[in-house]
Amino acid sequence: MKLHVKNGRLVKVEGDPDHPISQGRLCIRCLTLPEYVHHPQRITSPMKRAPEDRGKDKWQKISWDEAWDIIVPKIKQLKKDHGAESIVVFGGTGRQACLYYYPLGFASIGTPNVCYPLSGWSCYGPRCSITDYILGAGYPEIDFAGTYPDRYDNPNYVLPKWIMEWGKNPLMSNPDGFFGHSLIDLMKRGTELIMIDPRMTWLGTRSKYVCQLRPGTDAALALAFINVIINEDLYDKDFVANWCYGFDELKERVQEYPPEKVADITWVPAEKIREVARFIATNKPGAIQWGLAVDENPNGVQLGHAILTLCAITGNLDVPGGITLGPPAALLGKWRMETRRNLSPELWDKRIGAKEWPALSTAMATTHPDETLDTLETGKPYKLRMGWFNSSNFITPTCSAQPDRWYRALKSLEFNVVQDTFMTPTAMAFADVFLPLPTFAEADGVVVTHFGRNAVFLGAINQALRVGDTKSDIEVCIELGKRLHPDMWPFDSVEDFFTKQLKPELGIDFNDLREQFVYQPKYEYRKFESGKLRSDGEPGFNTVTGQVELTSTLFEAWGEDALPYYQEPPYSPVSTPELFKEYPLVLTTGARKFTSFHSEHRQISTLREIDPDPEMEIHPDTAAKLGIINGDWVMMENMFGKSKARAKLTPIIHPKVVHATHGWWFPEKPGEEPSLFGVWEANINTLVPHKHIGKLGFGCPMKQMICKVYRIEEGI
Amino acid sequence: MSRNGLLIDYQYCTGCHSCEVACKNEHKIPRGKWGIKLTEVGPWQMEGDKWEWNYVPVPTSLCDLCEDRVKNGEKPTCVHHCLGQCMEYGPVEELAKKMAEKGKRVVLFAP
Incomplete structure (x- = not known):
């Protein structure tokens, strides 16, 4: 992308026709970047709020030094009194968060509990x-x-x-x-x-x-x-x-x-x-x-x-x-996992849900998400006391199942830090300290596709401008890390950090990447023949048997069937016929729109003009039976929760199925409790139950629930 | 002198709105107005798995085919940013020729 900056303002965004992949094409979230960067509701300086004022718009601007002076002693005290495991880092998806919330937890703070709060870790x-x-x-x-x-x-x-x-x-x-x-x-x-x-x-x-x-x-x-x-x-x-x-x-x-x-x-x-x-x-x-x-x-x-x-x-x-x-791991994606060397084996053993769910905890370095909610609710095996929310707005219907339950459970935390670009429902509800993030236009970074697991190309992000007093994910990791675990952060600068990530594997430094813009590593086919898939250099695949495991040795060892099988969804016309009489439609959620990235972009007026309301799709025949016409406000409801949306009648969906969009909150609505920017009005995830996961700990029924639908007089 | 136009191969228009937003940026067009506006026809089922569902962006009288950009040797911003790369700019005679070669689901605008 080419970013044009004039007098400290991002005035124009243009796709780069020389980019081998995009060839100059851009989506509307990139094209509206100037609106996002200079939005009047952006938070661009650190803020604090008294814990008794959570949920109220009673923020006080502070400097970064003041923020560190609140955060650092609190972390030290919690670690001393209750152990580092009493702190949990929640990470969101996208932006650059995925690469940095693991090291933030493991190496800057020093906790084994890093959580992606999506039931059954059900994304990627x-x-x-x-x-x-x-x-x-x-x-x-x-x-x-x-x-x-x-x-x-x-x-x-x-x-x-x-x-x-x-x-x-x-x-x-x-x-x-x-x-x-x-x-x-x-x-x-x-x-x-x-x-x-x-x-x-x-x-x-x-x-x-x-x-x-x-x-x-x-x-x-x-x-x-x-x-x-x-x-x-x-x-x-x-x-x-x-x-x-x-x-x-x-x-x-x-x-x-x-x-x-x-x-x-x-x-x-x-x-x-x-x-x-x-x-x-x-x-x-x-x-x-x-x-x-x-x-x-x-x-x-x-x-x-x-x-x-x-x-x-x-x-x-x-x-x-x-x-x-x-x-399986390379570049920054590998580094983020390896920062766990900062933790002693005893501390690493305390990671929530790791022992109970080995198939999840072997490949993923996080806690088990559903166990993390259980721990918040029960205080077992120990009490969680501090939460750090890195780009995660998960009481909105993004990733968590039953976000209302998470919301109640998170109230038990005694200290919370939130990093984000805007004031979100999650930040308004819980933050004691708010640390503002820059957008990708405003900080140096590296794009690495598939987090290094299949790096089709790498790109440099060059800072074009910086609005206000923000710090990027990696800047926060380094600054906090140097205060708490300096041996893990031997980097002079962000530039030095990226060079140390790139050089050993690719032979180029950060400035080389900046000059090249895009780096495409050479791809080699049929690596199972040349021995380049295995660490020992032998032909084959890097599995227990050295082959593609049509029958899995590991699944069997973990108590699961070694072969694939079909199992009905937990709630369906077949598995719960009695409930289906009351809730006679199959509910699937979360198909994407061009206008948003999960809960992001709801305040960008050019994008809201295109998609103003939460939407649900219903077949015209089904709608007619329910007395619903196109554009009506409707309620979707089941035994776990309910959520409003505007009905879109369309034949693309089966008459027995409805689909609801996700990620909705309303930045134009009151932010203070109990509204929290209207977060409970169109919260489709309240219809999805907690911990309905597969035998190995993965999966959740976000795309195959049941519900009923009825017309309502009052919309949003 | 030949007129210029936009050829849209709407077999590949995905309805992404990039033309609309890029145009609004370029010409500073406020909410409620457009220099090019996406239209949607369908979806409806014809028979079996055959469906009619097309997006077609239609330039409005606010479209000047990005005169300034073209003078600088650039493409109109809608053409440049179109994710489906289904838009072409040029003299209408040339575009009409291409249109005939493409066959179905093509439209030529001379705004």
């Missing part, structure tokens, strides 16, 4: 963990020629014949290491799309096949595809014979999932299941891009396992135009 983490256990690799991304400066024209590149989007709509979503509209580039060149989605999306109307399935039944569909591919002898025999473990067991397992049976479960016709399975098995190369719907499902580990199995038995792993594989 499950997909990474499953890949680590089944393939011994980093994030499997579709090959979109991202590592080639000449992109699709590179002679080593092969165009995928098909891409299957499984529970993902990358045009609008935030795919971590994939430029969403690359999909359009590929379609123009002839790639066919296959959509696995409960809705007929716009992409669906441009696809070869659409499997419009019942929300949450994905694993059954994947197992039926495998059933057809194996039974019709269409699988890649060489790849299976040489590189896969446990094929016979898989073959036996999928006999339980014939297309006719799965058609009843998923609502996808049996003949379509066969056709799609034959198409993906007989056209090479091709790739499956998996989305959040894999994570937000208590049956998601089995679904992820089945999807990787499909990629493997169709011979599409680590080949041109197939699925690219990176290392």
Whole structure:
């Protein structure tokens, strides 16, 4: 991006036509960046508030030195009196937070408790963990020629014949290491799309096949595809014979999932299941891009396992135009995990939920999120006393299930620090000290796709301006770290820090990256043959058996079925028929819009003009039966909570399913308690129960609940 | 002298709104008004899995085809930022030729 600054103001944002991936294209969140940077409601200096004034707009501006003078002694006292484990760091997603909240906890503060408060860790983490256990690799991304400066024209590149989007709509979503509209580039060149989605999306109307399935039944569909591919002898025999473990067991397992049976479960016709399975098995190369719907499902580990199995038995792993594989950890993503060396083994052992959930705590360095809420509520195994919220506004309906329950539980914390760019409902409710963050226009940084787990490209972020008295995530980590654990922070400056991250692995320093803007590491295919996937340099995959584990040794060791299976959602027409009489619609949530990033951007008027209200999608036939017309305000309600939205009547959704958008709060409404910017009015996550997770600790039912819908007189 | 226009291949217009917002930025157009405005036709089911659902951005009388940018050798800002890269700028005769080659779901505007 090119940022134009005049007299201390960001006046213009322009895409860079020389960027190999974006080619100058920008989304509307980038295009409205000046509005965000100079928004009158931005918080641009540190503030404090007396604990008895929580929930009130009684803030007092302070300097950073004053902020450190409040925070540092408090942390020292808590560590001395109650142990460092009494402090918990909550991290949000996106911006640069993901890279820095682990080190903030482990190395700046010194606590083992770093928490991503999404029930069942249901975003990205499950997909990474499953890949680590089944393939011994980093994030499997579709090959979109991202590592080639000449992109699709590179002679080593092969165009995928098909891409299957499984529970993902990358045009609008935030795919971590994939430029969403690359999909359009590929379609123009002839790639066919296959959509696995409960809705007929716009992409669906441009696809070869659409499997419009019942929300949450994905694993059954994947197992039926495998059933057809194996039974019709269409699988890649060489790849299976040489590189896969446990094929016979898989073959036996999928006999339980014939297309006719799965058609009843998923609502996808049996003949379509066969056709799609034959198409993906007989056209090479091709790739499956998996989305959040894999994570937000208590049956998601089995679904992820089945999807990787499909990629493997169709011979599409680590080949041109197939699925690219990176290392399980690299660059800043590796550093953030390694900062835990600051903690003694005894302290590390106190990490909440780690012993109870080894499949989660082996791959993820965090607490178990649901156990963390239990600990807040019960004080067991010990009392949590301080919270640090890094870019996490999770009482809004973003990541936490039952945010109302978190809200009540978080009140027990005696001291809270919040880092954010705006005053949010979460900050208004809990912060004692507010530390303002700069936007990405205002601080130096590094973009590393997939957090290093498949670094398609790296980019430098060059500070263009700085509004007010803010400090970036890494600046806060270093400044606080130097005060509490100076040996962990031997960096003279932010620049020095980034150079020490880049140099050993890439041979370039931060200034080199700044001059190059974009660095595309060289990609090598078929690393399972060359020995470059394994730490010992032997051919194969970096798993227990050295092969792709169609049958998982680790899952079995952790008490889970070694093979994928289908399990009904916890609440559904099938699993809870009596409840379904009262709540007769399947509720799926969280499909993305172009206008926001989770709870961000609600105060950006250009974006609110496009999407002014929380929205729910309902089929016109269902709406007619309920007396609802397009644009009516409605309530969605179930046994856990209720949430308002404006009804959008649309045939793209099944008559038995409704969809609700997430992330809503209202910066224009009163901020003080009890309103908290209207955070409880359209809080769809209050309908999603706590701790309905899979056997290995991953997954939650955000995309497959049940509810009833009725018209209401008063909207928001 | 030839007129210039915008060719929109709406097979690939994803409805991302980038043209609208980039245009508002460039021409300082306030809320409630647009220099180019996205329209939506559909979605409705035709038969089976065949659906009609198109987005088409329509330039308004506030559009000057980014005269100033073009003078500086740049593309109009909507064309530059379009995420689907489905917009082209140029003399209408040339665009009409391209339009004929593309076939379905193409529209040419001469605002």
